[in-house]
Amino acid sequence: QTGTGKTLGFGIPMIQRLTQKPGRALVLVPTRELALQVDGTLRKLGNPFDIRSVIVIGGMDMEMQVKLFKKETIRVIIATPGRFLDHMEQKTTDPSDIKMVVLDEADRMLDMGFAPQIKRLAQFLPKDRQTLLFSATMPEAILKIAALYMQNPTHLAVAPSGAAPEKIVQELFIVKQESKLKLLAKILEQYGGSILIFTRTKAATWKLTRSLGQMGHQVNELHSDRTQGQRRHALNGFKTGLYRILVATDIAARGIDVKEIELVINYDLPDETENYIHRIGRTGRAGQKGRAITFATPREGPDVRAIEQLMKMSLQVMNAPGVTVEHFYHSDDKGKKVHVYEHEARHTSGRPQFPSPVSTPQKARMAYKIRRFRRRK
The missing domain is CATH 3.40.50.300 (P-loop containing nucleotide triphosphate hydrolases)
Incomplete structure (x- = not known):
């Protein structure tokens, strides 16, 4: 954990x-x-x-x-x-x-x-x-x-592998790719503390950082194309409050300990299922309360399912005021798109019915990687 x-x-x-x-x-x-x-x-x-x-x-x-x-x-x-x-x-x-x-x-x-x-x-x-x-x-x-x-190692587990910190509130928004920035802008208006935003690629980090800067936010970026001095400046600036928002790739998902991050936003889902846990673990440190918001496109229902299987829990699906909330779908045996979940005001259960579950978290992760590879091609 x-x-x-x-x-x-x-x-x-x-x-x-x-x-x-x-x-x-x-x-x-x-x-x-x-x-x-x-x-x-x-x-x-x-x-x-x-x-x-x-x-x-x-x-x-x-x-x-x-x-x-x-x-x-x-x-x-x-x-x-x-x-x-x-x-x-x-x-x-x-x-x-x-x-x-x-x-x-x-x-x-x-x-x-x-x-x-x-x-x-x-x-x-x-x-x-x-x-x-x-x-x-x-x-x-x-x-x-x-x-x-190691020789005859002793195995100590603070928490089960794949467990997310208990005091982190996790929320999921189903939104089209082109609507993400509009939804993000509305969410940023609701929070006044430090916010860490994760994207999947360096190019997306660069683009989102500039978009948020144009909106008037104090923001910097963190990814492997930055020099060591630039990376240190961005991280230190985020720690000291010089920058309220840090946009980063998964380079910041592991071990980076910044006190009192109010909110973590997964603007893109991670390439590796396990990285979801590391990302949201940047908030709610040392037993404190935290909040994590995840954006998923309509095509990413199976990927969300893989994350849920790893954590052995379900994410709470939220409605976004002023932004069209989408639905998850998958393909049937004939390649036809099948609606799995449509989140509207009349729905009260808050849970999408995902495609049939994979039997183990390991298989879920493998299926997740295969889907990512196919999309990139």
Whole structure:
């Protein structure tokens, strides 16, 4: 489950161990933003004990990182797999004193294709080490990593895999693609706090950011085409209130901890079903209340169903004043469109009748990916 304090979950025992024994710790994370955030948390824990950390990510001076490696007070390395592997292969640091390894957001690292780098890194690391693996979801690929790189691991679950935070109110609007911006404008008028909006592509992020800016909103964007400085400015500006709205791809869905985000909006459904949980987990952090609103087009009923199956709960379908609310449909065996649900004022149940359910969340995710692939073609 997201927002349960995983960073402190490994940070506190890590600092405790480093104060008692020599050696260093390595934290591997999937994104630069998460590396910066983990560093901020560990600095607060380690500074009173003179335990410092170094960030090893792309976009930063590699020579400066080498200099920091040599400092005795640098006991924690926070790195993305690719950049740390560069250091290992160039032999710019000695990994023999690494006694503790943390894989944070491990499922996301696999989604981003880091499995080969992790496998290569494991060859450099000492076998006599403690390994901790943290993940908000626990797919089969994660269990395989645990079997390869851990010895008799203990499995601790804060909540069932795929569980959404209980205090987040989740709402669903069925709306045509061309009506999304109009609906978004109406929703933004109803909320005065910080709002995080997720889109599926970098191009959509760029376009929506400019549309909202033209409406007079204080807004910035966050995606992988931005420079490291631009990404840091956007995230820090969002945290400090310089920007009330942040429009982002799924780069911001994992581990980014911004206090008191009032609302998360899924302007587009995510490519990966599990990312829905990570997205909405940016609000309602640490047991606080939150709200998440999702836009789905009429064709995306099966995709919504896949998300609901993963969470083992139903989303509340809402009516949008002033915006035509659409219906879900699917195709029958003859290719004819069949209306599944039409949400109008006379409907009181609030639940669409989706196509027949898939037997398992795993099959639902696979069907979801196949539909996305076909649409892109």
